[in-house]
Amino acid sequence: MNILVTGAxxxxxxxxxxxxxxxxxxYIFTDVVxxxxxxxxxxxxxxxDAVQTIVREHDVKCIINCAAYTNVDKAETDEELCRLxxxxxxxxxxxxxxxxxxxxxxISTDYVFGGDPYNTPCxxxxxxxxxxxxxxxxxxxxxxxxxSGCQHIIIRTAWLYSEFGKNFVKTMLSLTANKPQLxxxxxxxxxxTYAYDLALAIYEIVNxxxxxxxxxxxxxxxxxxxxxxDFTKRIAEYAGHTECDIQPCHSDEFPSPVKRPSxxxxxxxxxxxxxxxxxxxxxxxxxxCMRNIKE
Numbered sequence: 001m002n003i004l005v006t007g008a009x010x011x012x013x014x015x016x017x018x019x020x021x022x023x024x025x026x027y028i029f030t031d032v033v034x035x036x037x038x039x040x041x042x043x044x045x046x047x048x049d050a051v052q053t054i055v056r057e058h059d060v061k062c063i064i065n066c067a068a069y070t071n072v073d074k075a076e077t078d079e080e081l082c083r084l085x086x087x088x089x090x091x092x093x094x095x096x097x098x099x100x101x102x103x104x105x106x107i108s109t110d111y112v113f114g115g116d117p118y119n120t121p122c123x124x125x126x127x128x129x130x131x132x133x134x135x136x137x138x139x140x141x142x143x144x145x146x147x148s149g150c151q152h153i154i155i156r157t158a159w160l161y162s163e164f165g166k167n168f169v170k171t172m173l174s175l176t177a178n179k180p181q182l183x184x185x186x187x188x189x190x191x192x193t194y195a196y197d198l199a200l201a202i203y204e205i206v207n208x209x210x211x212x213x214x215x216x217x218x219x220x221x222x223x224x225x226x227x228x229x230d231f232t233k234r235i236a237e238y239a240g241h242t243e244c245d246i247q248p249c250h251s252d253e254f255p256s257p258v259k260r261p262s263x264x265x266x267x268x269x270x271x272x273x274x275x276x277x278x279x280x281x282x283x284x285x286x287x288x289c290m291r292n293i294k295e
Contacts, residue, residue, distance in 0.1 A: 001025045003206065004060045006045055006093070007067030008036050012107060013035060014164040015199035016066065023207060028058055031067070045089040061102040063093050066137070068107070075133040076257040083137045088110045090141035094148035103151040103211055105202060108142055110158035110190065110221075111135035114261030120269035124156075124217040132258030142217070153205065154217040155198070155271070158264045159231075161196035163292045170293070172232045176241035186229035186248035190264030191221040194285035201277045210275045218274070219266035222282035234283055238290050 004214050007013045008029035017038070020027045044050050045067055055058065069075060069085040090106060097104045113122050115129030128139045161167040169192075175182055193235035198220055205211050226234075229248040236244055251260070271277050 001062060002028065002058050002060050003029060003062040003064060004028045004054065004058070005064045006030050006043065007065070008040055009033065010066055011037060011160055011162040011165045011167060011195045012199055013066040015195045016202070017160055018093035018196070019199045019203040023203070025207070028060070030054070030056075045092060046084050047196055048092040048095060050090045052099070055096045055102075060096075062105065062206060063097055063101065063102065064105045064206070065090065065093055066107055070136070072111070072132065072134045072260070073257050075137070079133045082133050083140065086134070086137035087140035087144055090146065091144040094145045094150045094152070096200060096208070097152075098148050101151070103153070104145060105153045105155070105206070105211075106141065106145055107198075108154055108156040108217075109135070109138050110156060110261055110264040110266060112139040112142065112156065113264070114259065117262075119263055121265040122219065122263075123267045124219060124270055127166055131261070134258070151211070152208065152215050155202070156217065156219050156266060157193050158190050158221045158266055159192045160195050160198070161192060161289065163289060164195070168192075168228075168231070169235055169289065172235045173239055173241075173290075173293070174251060176232070176236040176239065176244040176246065179244055181245040181247065182232070183247050183249040183253065184229040184232045185251045186227040186252065187251050188262055188264070189225060189227050189290075190261070191224055191226065191266065192231055192282045192286060193221040194282075194289050196289070197222060197280055197285055200272070201275070201279075204277065205275050209279070214274055216270075218271040219268050219277070220271055220277070221266045221268065222285050223268070223279050224282040225265050226282065234286060235290070238287055245283050
């Protein structure tokens with residue numbers, strides 16, 4: 001099967017390159033720009049014609065959409081582009097797969113929640129209550145897929161990090177190495193997700209054709225629960241950055257144009273039971289990623 005990966009130069013896209021190296025399927029990695037050392041086909045997913053052309057020319061039967069507009073704060077003043085990437089482009093991918101009876105695997109976010117108060121892990125059927133433009137457009141993208149009628153696996157994830165690109169782990173590694181003191185919010189709780197673990201789950205679902213007859217929305221993050229403060233403490237501990245005094249603080253000490261979800265713990269029962277996915281504990285995956293960063 002020929003499989004198209006969008007956003008292939010990002011965190012999850014780069015991990016998809018790694019986990020699919022020995023696949024019997026043919027993967028076509030695409031992005032809007034080329035990077036040195038990475039084989040990338042240029043593709044503008046905001047163009048339906050461009051998407052349909054590459055699907056037709058390569059006989060694509062599955063798209064894994066790792067592309068998104070993810071700058072949560074900037075989205076508040078950049079709504080048009082955010083919606084173009086997170087909703088319109090997703091609709092293009094869904095149409096393209098519907099037309100060839102193909103499968104769309106789409107990555108969504110915990111930000112589809114957050115407006116209503118809750119303190120139990122979010123399940124897939126829970127009503128979306130996004131608080132900002134980013135969350136609203138990601139929810140629109142999900143709804144566009146459902147409305148298209150294409151075969152689909154929508155996977156919501158949270159607190160993604162990896163060896164690639166800019167992310168919280170890399171930022172905290174730098175800050176805890178160079179600052180004598182650091183304040184990190186403790187009133188936002190969730191679970192970090194190592195992008196490699198998510199990529200591996202996607203690969204297993206596709207490679208073993210487990211998606212057949214299992215259209216739907218699923219949740220994936222690593223196991224466990226922590227705050228951003230706890231996350232930072234572990235990063236510093238594993239890196240040996242013992243000199244930095246890390247203190248907890250409230251979210252309102254860091255004003256933001258958008259209210260972030262205070263509880264981003266995702267219930268992963270469905271994806272584990274449906275696909276037999278193994279989900280590592282968050283601290284174990286963090287150790288693996290940090291070893292890879294050092295190497």
